[in-house]
Amino acid sequence: MNAESKEPVYIIIPVHNRKSTTLKCLETLNQHGDLQSYHVVVVDDGSTDGTAEAIHCLYPNITVLAGDGNLWWTGAIKKGMEYAYEQGAEYFVWLNDDCYPQKDAITKLLDLCKSDSKLIVGGQSLDPDTFEPSYGGIITNFRKIIPITAPKNQLKECEGLNGNLVCFSRTIIEIIGYPNTKLFPHYHGDTTYTHTAKKKGCKLLICGDAITFCKNDHFPVSWMVNEGYLLDYWKEYFTIKSAFYWKAELNYYREMLGLFGILFYAYDRYIKFGLIFLLVSTLPLNLRIKLKQIGRTITKVS
Numbered sequence: 001m002n003a004e005s006k007e008p009v010y011i012i013i014p015v016h017n018r019k020s021t022t023l024k025c026l027e028t029l030n031q032h033g034d035l036q037s038y039h040v041v042v043v044d045d046g047s048t049d050g051t052a053e054a055i056h057c058l059y060p061n062i063t064v065l066a067g068d069g070n071l072w073w074t075g076a077i078k079k080g081m082e083y084a085y086e087q088g089a090e091y092f093v094w095l096n097d098d099c100y101p102q103k104d105a106i107t108k109l110l111d112l113c114k115s116d117s118k119l120i121v122g123g124q125s126l127d128p129d130t131f132e133p134s135y136g137g138i139i140t141n142f143r144k145i146i147p148i149t150a151p152k153n154q155l156k157e158c159e160g161l162n163g164n165l166v167c168f169s170r171t172i173i174e175i176i177g178y179p180n181t182k183l184f185p186h187y188h189g190d191t192t193y194t195h196t197a198k199k200k201g202c203k204l205l206i207c208g209d210a211i212t213f214c215k216n217d218h219f220p221v222s223w224m225v226n227e228g229y230l231l232d233y234w235k236e237y238f239t240i241k242s243a244f245y246w247k248a249e250l251n252y253y254r255e256m257l258g259l260f261g262i263l264f265y266a267y268d269r270y271i272k273f274g275l276i277f278l279l280v281s282t283l284p285l286n287l288r289i290k291l292k293q294i295g296r297t298i299t300k301v302s
Helices: 019-031 051-058 072-086 105-114 170-176 189-199 230-238 246-257 260-281 285-301
Strands: 009-015 039-045 063-067 091-095 119-126 137-140 145-148 155-157 165-169 203-213
Touching (some): 009 072, 009 105, 039 051, 063 072, 105 165, 137 246, 165 170, 165 189, 189 246
Parallel strands (some): 009 091
Antiparallel strands (some): 091 165, 119 165
C-alpha cells in the first residue's frame, strides 16, 4: 500500500538511542499490518546508535524526523504532531517505542475516535511477562493522583491518559493546540495535555480491549535499592529525564489538583517523603531491598 492510499492516520513514535527496542516496535506494527495501513513518523531525538540509519534501511517508507537531543518526549511528540498536521492528518496516534500494540489495537482506538471527534482514547498497557496492567490513565481526588486501568471488554473514563498508546482526532489540536514542552519537557506532557482537553469539554477513555505490551519501570519505591543517599536522590529533582524533575512534577500537581496541588506536592516530596528517605537511607542495603519487596506486595494487594 503506497502513501496515497493509506488512511490519514499518523502514528508518532519518539525515540532516543534504543535501536533494538525501536526496531522491535516497528516490527510489531509491520506484523499486524499497521505499517501498511497508516503513516508512521519516528522522531529521532539525536540518537547516536544508528537508529535512523536502521529505520531507513529496513523501512524506507517510514518518515524519520531528526532532533538535536534536546526535544525529550514532549518535544518529540509535538514535532511529530506538527508535521502530521501539516500533512493533513485526521487522526494522531502517540506510541512509545517500548510498547508493542497487539493486533487491531490501533484500529479499535480509531473506531472509537471516529465516532466522536472530541474523544481521546488510550490503550491498556500490560506487562509482557505477567500480563498485569502497567499503564492506562489517572483520576484525582482531593489531594491524590491515582493510576487506573481498564479491564478487558470495558471502557473506563479518566482525567488524564498515559501517552504509551493514545489516539485522537485533528479536532483536539484545533481546540487546545500542542503539548506544553516548557513545563513538561519529558514526564507528564501526556497526562496534562489530555487533562487540558477534558477541561475543554473532551472525553477521555481507556479501552480495555486495545492491548499493548509495555513494562512499568517506574515503581514508586525503587529508590530504596540505590546505594546513594539523600544527595544522590536530590540530583534527580534537577534532571529533565527523571520522573522526579521538579518543574514538571510541581506543575503536574498544580495542573491536576489546582493551586492546592502545589502544597500537596511540597508535603509529599519535601516533608513526608524527605523524612522517610532520611530514615530509610540509614539502613543497610539488604534491609532496604527487603522493605522494597514488602512495599511491592502491599501495592499489589491494594
